[in-house]
Amino acid sequence: MTVTEETDGSRYLVRSVSRAAEVLEALAAATPGHGLSVTDVARACGLSKSAAFATLHTLCQHGLAADDGEGMNRRYRLGMALARLGVRAQEQLSLRDIARPVLAALTRQTGLSSRLAVPEGEHAVVIDQVSNGERIQIELRMGTRELPHCTGLGKALLAEMSAPQVRELIDRVGLPRRTDHTIVDLDSLLAHLDDVRQAGYALDDEEDAEGVFCIGSALRDHTGACSGAISVTGLKLGLPSWRYQELGRQVRQAAEEISARLGYAGPQLTS
Template identity: 45%
Template sequence: MTDSDSLQPNDPTDRYTLRSVSRALRLLDLLGEAGGTGFTVTELSAQLGASKSATFALLRTLVAQSYVSEVQPGPRYRLGRAVIRLADSLNEGLGLMDVCRPVMHELTARTGWTTRLAVADEGHPVFIDRVDGPGTIRFTTQLGRREFPHHSAAGKALLSTLSAEQVARIAAENGLPERTRHTITDVSTLMNDLSMSRERGYAIDDEEDDEGVYCVGAAFLGRDGSPLGSISITGLKRDITTWRARELGELVREHADKISNGFGGPSWQEYLLTNPPANH
């Protein structure tokens, strides 16, 4: 047993506290406080009061189990999707469901479409909840799985908050695999699509993920303006007119802003004032 794994109580009255576990939990707390920006090994080491080698070992262990994610350039570290799964199992992780669920039900009631909720994981959507629309048609969603961002409205809504360099890097790392004959599979077309999505405040999946299925999604923002996730609606493509598509898009944007407000974040229009298109 190494020194870092030995019984080393933080409090002399607590004989059974493992220092390595306490440090790992403290590390997760620090990453939670950092939000989307994360920390470097050096920064975490200083805050933990541990050596860089010990801090790095903790990080690699947590990365391997998806509790921490590594982000380039840097690298920098932030919370991973395993934390999301734990939060979702409580059905009220950090108040997420308390804020989002009522808005999702309202959006489904107003549109008659299925509403889905995704959280952001390095520009990728991880769907964690769904409210089905009325009727017999059900749009299945595998919850808790990280998905490609380029062929869904929820994913493209998240990509629209990133810089062109960040989008290009995600595309280079993951590719743009084709789901249907309508899927965007080249970076230039994707950039143009994201530019339009950013300008209007919502993204569209026009049979790009599934034939005959139409989706609209919009990102919601945290207190610091960073994207926390996205909300989207899904329905059949039939009978979608131009005016109806615009109406649905504005409704989704309106409800995403309600979620942003619930977290103390800015509306999309407020966000654009401090994040002009030239930087994206």
């Protein structure tokens, strides 16, 4: 077994395992219904044909890859053993366990309390939170059902829906006014959600409670579906507008990190 030390902080890298992972990624990128030849895999992974063939043969022996055809016409694809492993991986995932260390880091970074919520019916339900430890605390409770139109968590989840889906939801729950800043017009809310999608985070600027702001960003799982949202909450106390943007980027980046740990491999915003 060949082992080499990495320079990115990981102690050891097993080259053969790394090569197998790269080959699986190449097979996963193939057009559905069209397998890859040994030459295709070798080119995609920067391997010799003999190394590519040996790796593919080993993966086939474990059901992680499969082949069809003979000779020059042989093509390789992902094996069905991966489907079984994928199901087991999902069964072992806990959103709370995955998100908790990222939330803790976000609270340390921002100095604000952070929360995790999942969609339940028309609301966002808080399932975990990390306190900032300050003496003066905003009342945040587990199991709280956040309104969809005036909270950071709720708007982050709403922004993951299409306009017709948002209209249908609002038809059921309405747009109750919580403060003078609450958006109570559906067209204004739809336009606001377009801004949320563009930015990658939602700002509740005293829309749910006077003097309190909340910034939320949605989470996505391995299928790309929305699986929840995270947020930070704090007192306004003359907070400058540029600070909201900075916090928004930090919350969005934390959400992207959690999404990546859930298996999401989609595009990320960089601005």
